[in-house]
Amino acid sequence: MYHLQNEPPLVPYKYPLIGHTFEYYSSDVPGFLQKCREEYGEIFSLYIWGSVQTYVGVELYHELFKNYNEFDFHSAIADMFPMSNFLGRPENFFRPTGRYVKEYLKDLGKYTEKMQHEMTKSFDESVLNNKGVLQPPLHTIELIIARPLAAIFVGDELCNDKEILNTFAYILDDLLELLAFPPVLNFIYPNLHRKFLNFRFRFDNPIRKHENIIISKITPIIKQRIKDKNTMGNSWKRPNDIMQDLMEEYPIDENNVDIRTVADFLMNFIFASSHSTSMAFTYCLSEYINNPEYHGELLEEAEGIYKEYKHLPYYTPDILDKMVKMGNFIKEALRVNWHDVSLSHKVVVPEFTFGNGYQVPKGRVFKIFTQQIHHDPKAYGPTPEKFNPNNHKNSLAHRPERNFLAFGMGREACPGRFFAVNELKVALHFIILKYNVKNVSGKRIKPKRIGGFVLPSDDGMIFEKKLDSIVQ
Numbered sequence: 001m002y003h004l005q006n007e008p009p010l011v012p013y014k015y016p017l018i019g020h021t022f023e024y025y026s027s028d029v030p031g032f033l034q035k036c037r038e039e040y041g042e043i044f045s046l047y048i049w050g051s052v053q054t055y056v057g058v059e060l061y062h063e064l065f066k067n068y069n070e071f072d073f074h075s076a077i078a079d080m081f082p083m084s085n086f087l088g089r090p091e092n093f094f095r096p097t098g099r100y101v102k103e104y105l106k107d108l109g110k111y112t113e114k115m116q117h118e119m120t121k122s123f124d125e126s127v128l129n130n131k132g133v134l135q136p137p138l139h140t141i142e143l144i145i146a147r148p149l150a151a152i153f154v155g156d157e158l159c160n161d162k163e164i165l166n167t168f169a170y171i172l173d174d175l176l177e178l179l180a181f182p183p184v185l186n187f188i189y190p191n192l193h194r195k196f197l198n199f200r201f202r203f204d205n206p207i208r209k210h211e212n213i214i215i216s217k218i219t220p221i222i223k224q225r226i227k228d229k230n231t232m233g234n235s236w237k238r239p240n241d242i243m244q245d246l247m248e249e250y251p252i253d254e255n256n257v258d259i260r261t262v263a264d265f266l267m268n269f270i271f272a273s274s275h276s277t278s279m280a281f282t283y284c285l286s287e288y289i290n291n292p293e294y295h296g297e298l299l300e301e302a303e304g305i306y307k308e309y310k311h312l313p314y315y316t317p318d319i320l321d322k323m324v325k326m327g328n329f330i331k332e333a334l335r336v337n338w339h340d341v342s343l344s345h346k347v348v349v350p351e352f353t354f355g356n357g358y359q360v361p362k363g364r365v366f367k368i369f370t371q372q373i374h375h376d377p378k379a380y381g382p383t384p385e386k387f388n389p390n391n392h393k394n395s396l397a398h399r400p401e402r403n404f405l406a407f408g409m410g411r412e413a414c415p416g417r418f419f420a421v422n423e424l425k426v427a428l429h430f431i432i433l434k435y436n437v438k439n440v441s442g443k444r445i446k447p448k449r450i451g452g453f454v455l456p457s458d459d460g461m462i463f464e465k466k467l468d469s470i471v472q
């Protein structure tokens with residue numbers, strides 16, 4: 001048991017054990033948290049699913065990121081999403097994933113041609129196959145995004161393989177379906193839910209199904225690559241993809257690599273990149289439909305760039321940097337659609353003392369009230385909920401800011417953000433050049449909100465070829 005002198009106030013609740021759980025999940029979460037802030041101040045705790053969680057907003061959240069040796073985001077994620085347990089690996093086995101993404105995607109130019117080629121092909125084909133209507137949009141967009149990602153992660157040989165694409169697109173959805181089960185067991189004692197998940201996953205583990213698909217598909221290709229390298233000598237051309245990087249990271253001997261480890265890291269790459277990029281893509285399209293007043297300037301920028309560089313086979317990263325209005329638009333779409341609560345962190349030292357004197361014990365989970373940070377009138381004016389890409393005139397889309405946390409912040413900010421923004425720019429650039437876009441309902445698109453999470457609307461999107469497009 002801990003006894004700290006100066007804990008943040010615990011908001012009073014009526015029912016023991018249940019605490020704030022039902023109030024939180026049945027309320028308008030930002031409204032509820034705002035009310036708690038007004039009554040209890042900039043830091044306070046709630047009792048949810050059998051444990052105390054502490055909430056911080058714009059004044060204090062940066063202390064979590066600055067003190068990264070004291071607050072760990074990996075162990076907070078592992079409580080909800082114990083990836084290493086699911087795959088029978090030691091606790092911190094997948095920690096290098098962030099470092100690998102940073103290293104392998106450092107040179108953005110390496111993958112830009114492949115990404116552009118596969119992204120545009122994948123989008124156009126999906127629109128054609130779905131007769132111009134994507135409904136619900138996220139489901140198809142996940143499959144669209146799967147192809148450029150597969151080309152870069154596992155290479156040209158596999159990026160048209162239906163089973164692999166399905167795994168790229170839906171592995172996280174399959175898992176979330178199981179993980180969505182509310183952690184009611186934690187009412188009995190903390191962490192029982194995690195124990196239950198581990199037990200359950202021993203019998204029905206959707207990750208193993210996808211792991212087996214990946215292993216069965218990559219094994220013959222890995223074997224062929226090793227054979228080619230060993231027999232071709234100097235004429236061997238190193239394949240340009242992340243699977244090759246991982247093969248070199250985990251060799252066993254001259255003729256073998258640790259294929260299961262390569263597959264498991266590939267899965268971690270997919271977890272981090274596929275769903276997040278698909279959600280962002282869907283939000284950008286929703287805001288494009290919601291805000292026709294920006295169509296003119298976006299199209300003008302896109303046509304200017306297309307005319308200047310259409311003689312090139314693809315846009316280099318320098319050219320993508322010229323898509324400034326598009327970058328601002330993407331950043332604003334992420335700002336206004338971001339989760340109300342996100343970026344959980346866990347205290348991993350015996351206690352931590354904030355600058356304002358409040359103390360918290362080891363094991364305490366922190367949640368960041370991101371809606372309040374993304375809608376701070378000091379940063380975004382008196383109507384912060386209004387969509388306005390000019391909010392980001394002086395700031396690049398991938399850059400975290402005090403009031404923009406969609407890519408996290410500090411040492412652990414998303415290492416894939418430069419690549420993700422370029423993917424979104426390429427996709428949206430060609431969409432606005434080639435298609436008129438509208439939604440099925442004809443109403444303003446609003447995201448779904450579930451207990452602090454924000455998810456894209458299911459409202460269908462309609463893509464009609466522009467007859468006067470300058471792209472053939």
Ligand code: HEM
Nearest residue numbers: 097098272273276277280406407408409412413414416420
């Ligand atoms: C628009 C798309 C994306 C969004 C909004 C996004 C957002 C985030 C956020 C919020 C975090 C947590 C950062 C923190 O806690 O401070 C994160 C972590 C991470 N992201 Fe992204 N991400 C996106 C795309 C990608 C892509 C394309 C990749 C890889 C190719 C990627 C790889 C990762 C990895 C590996 C981590 C964990 C970092 C670590 O372990 O240190 N992300 N991302």
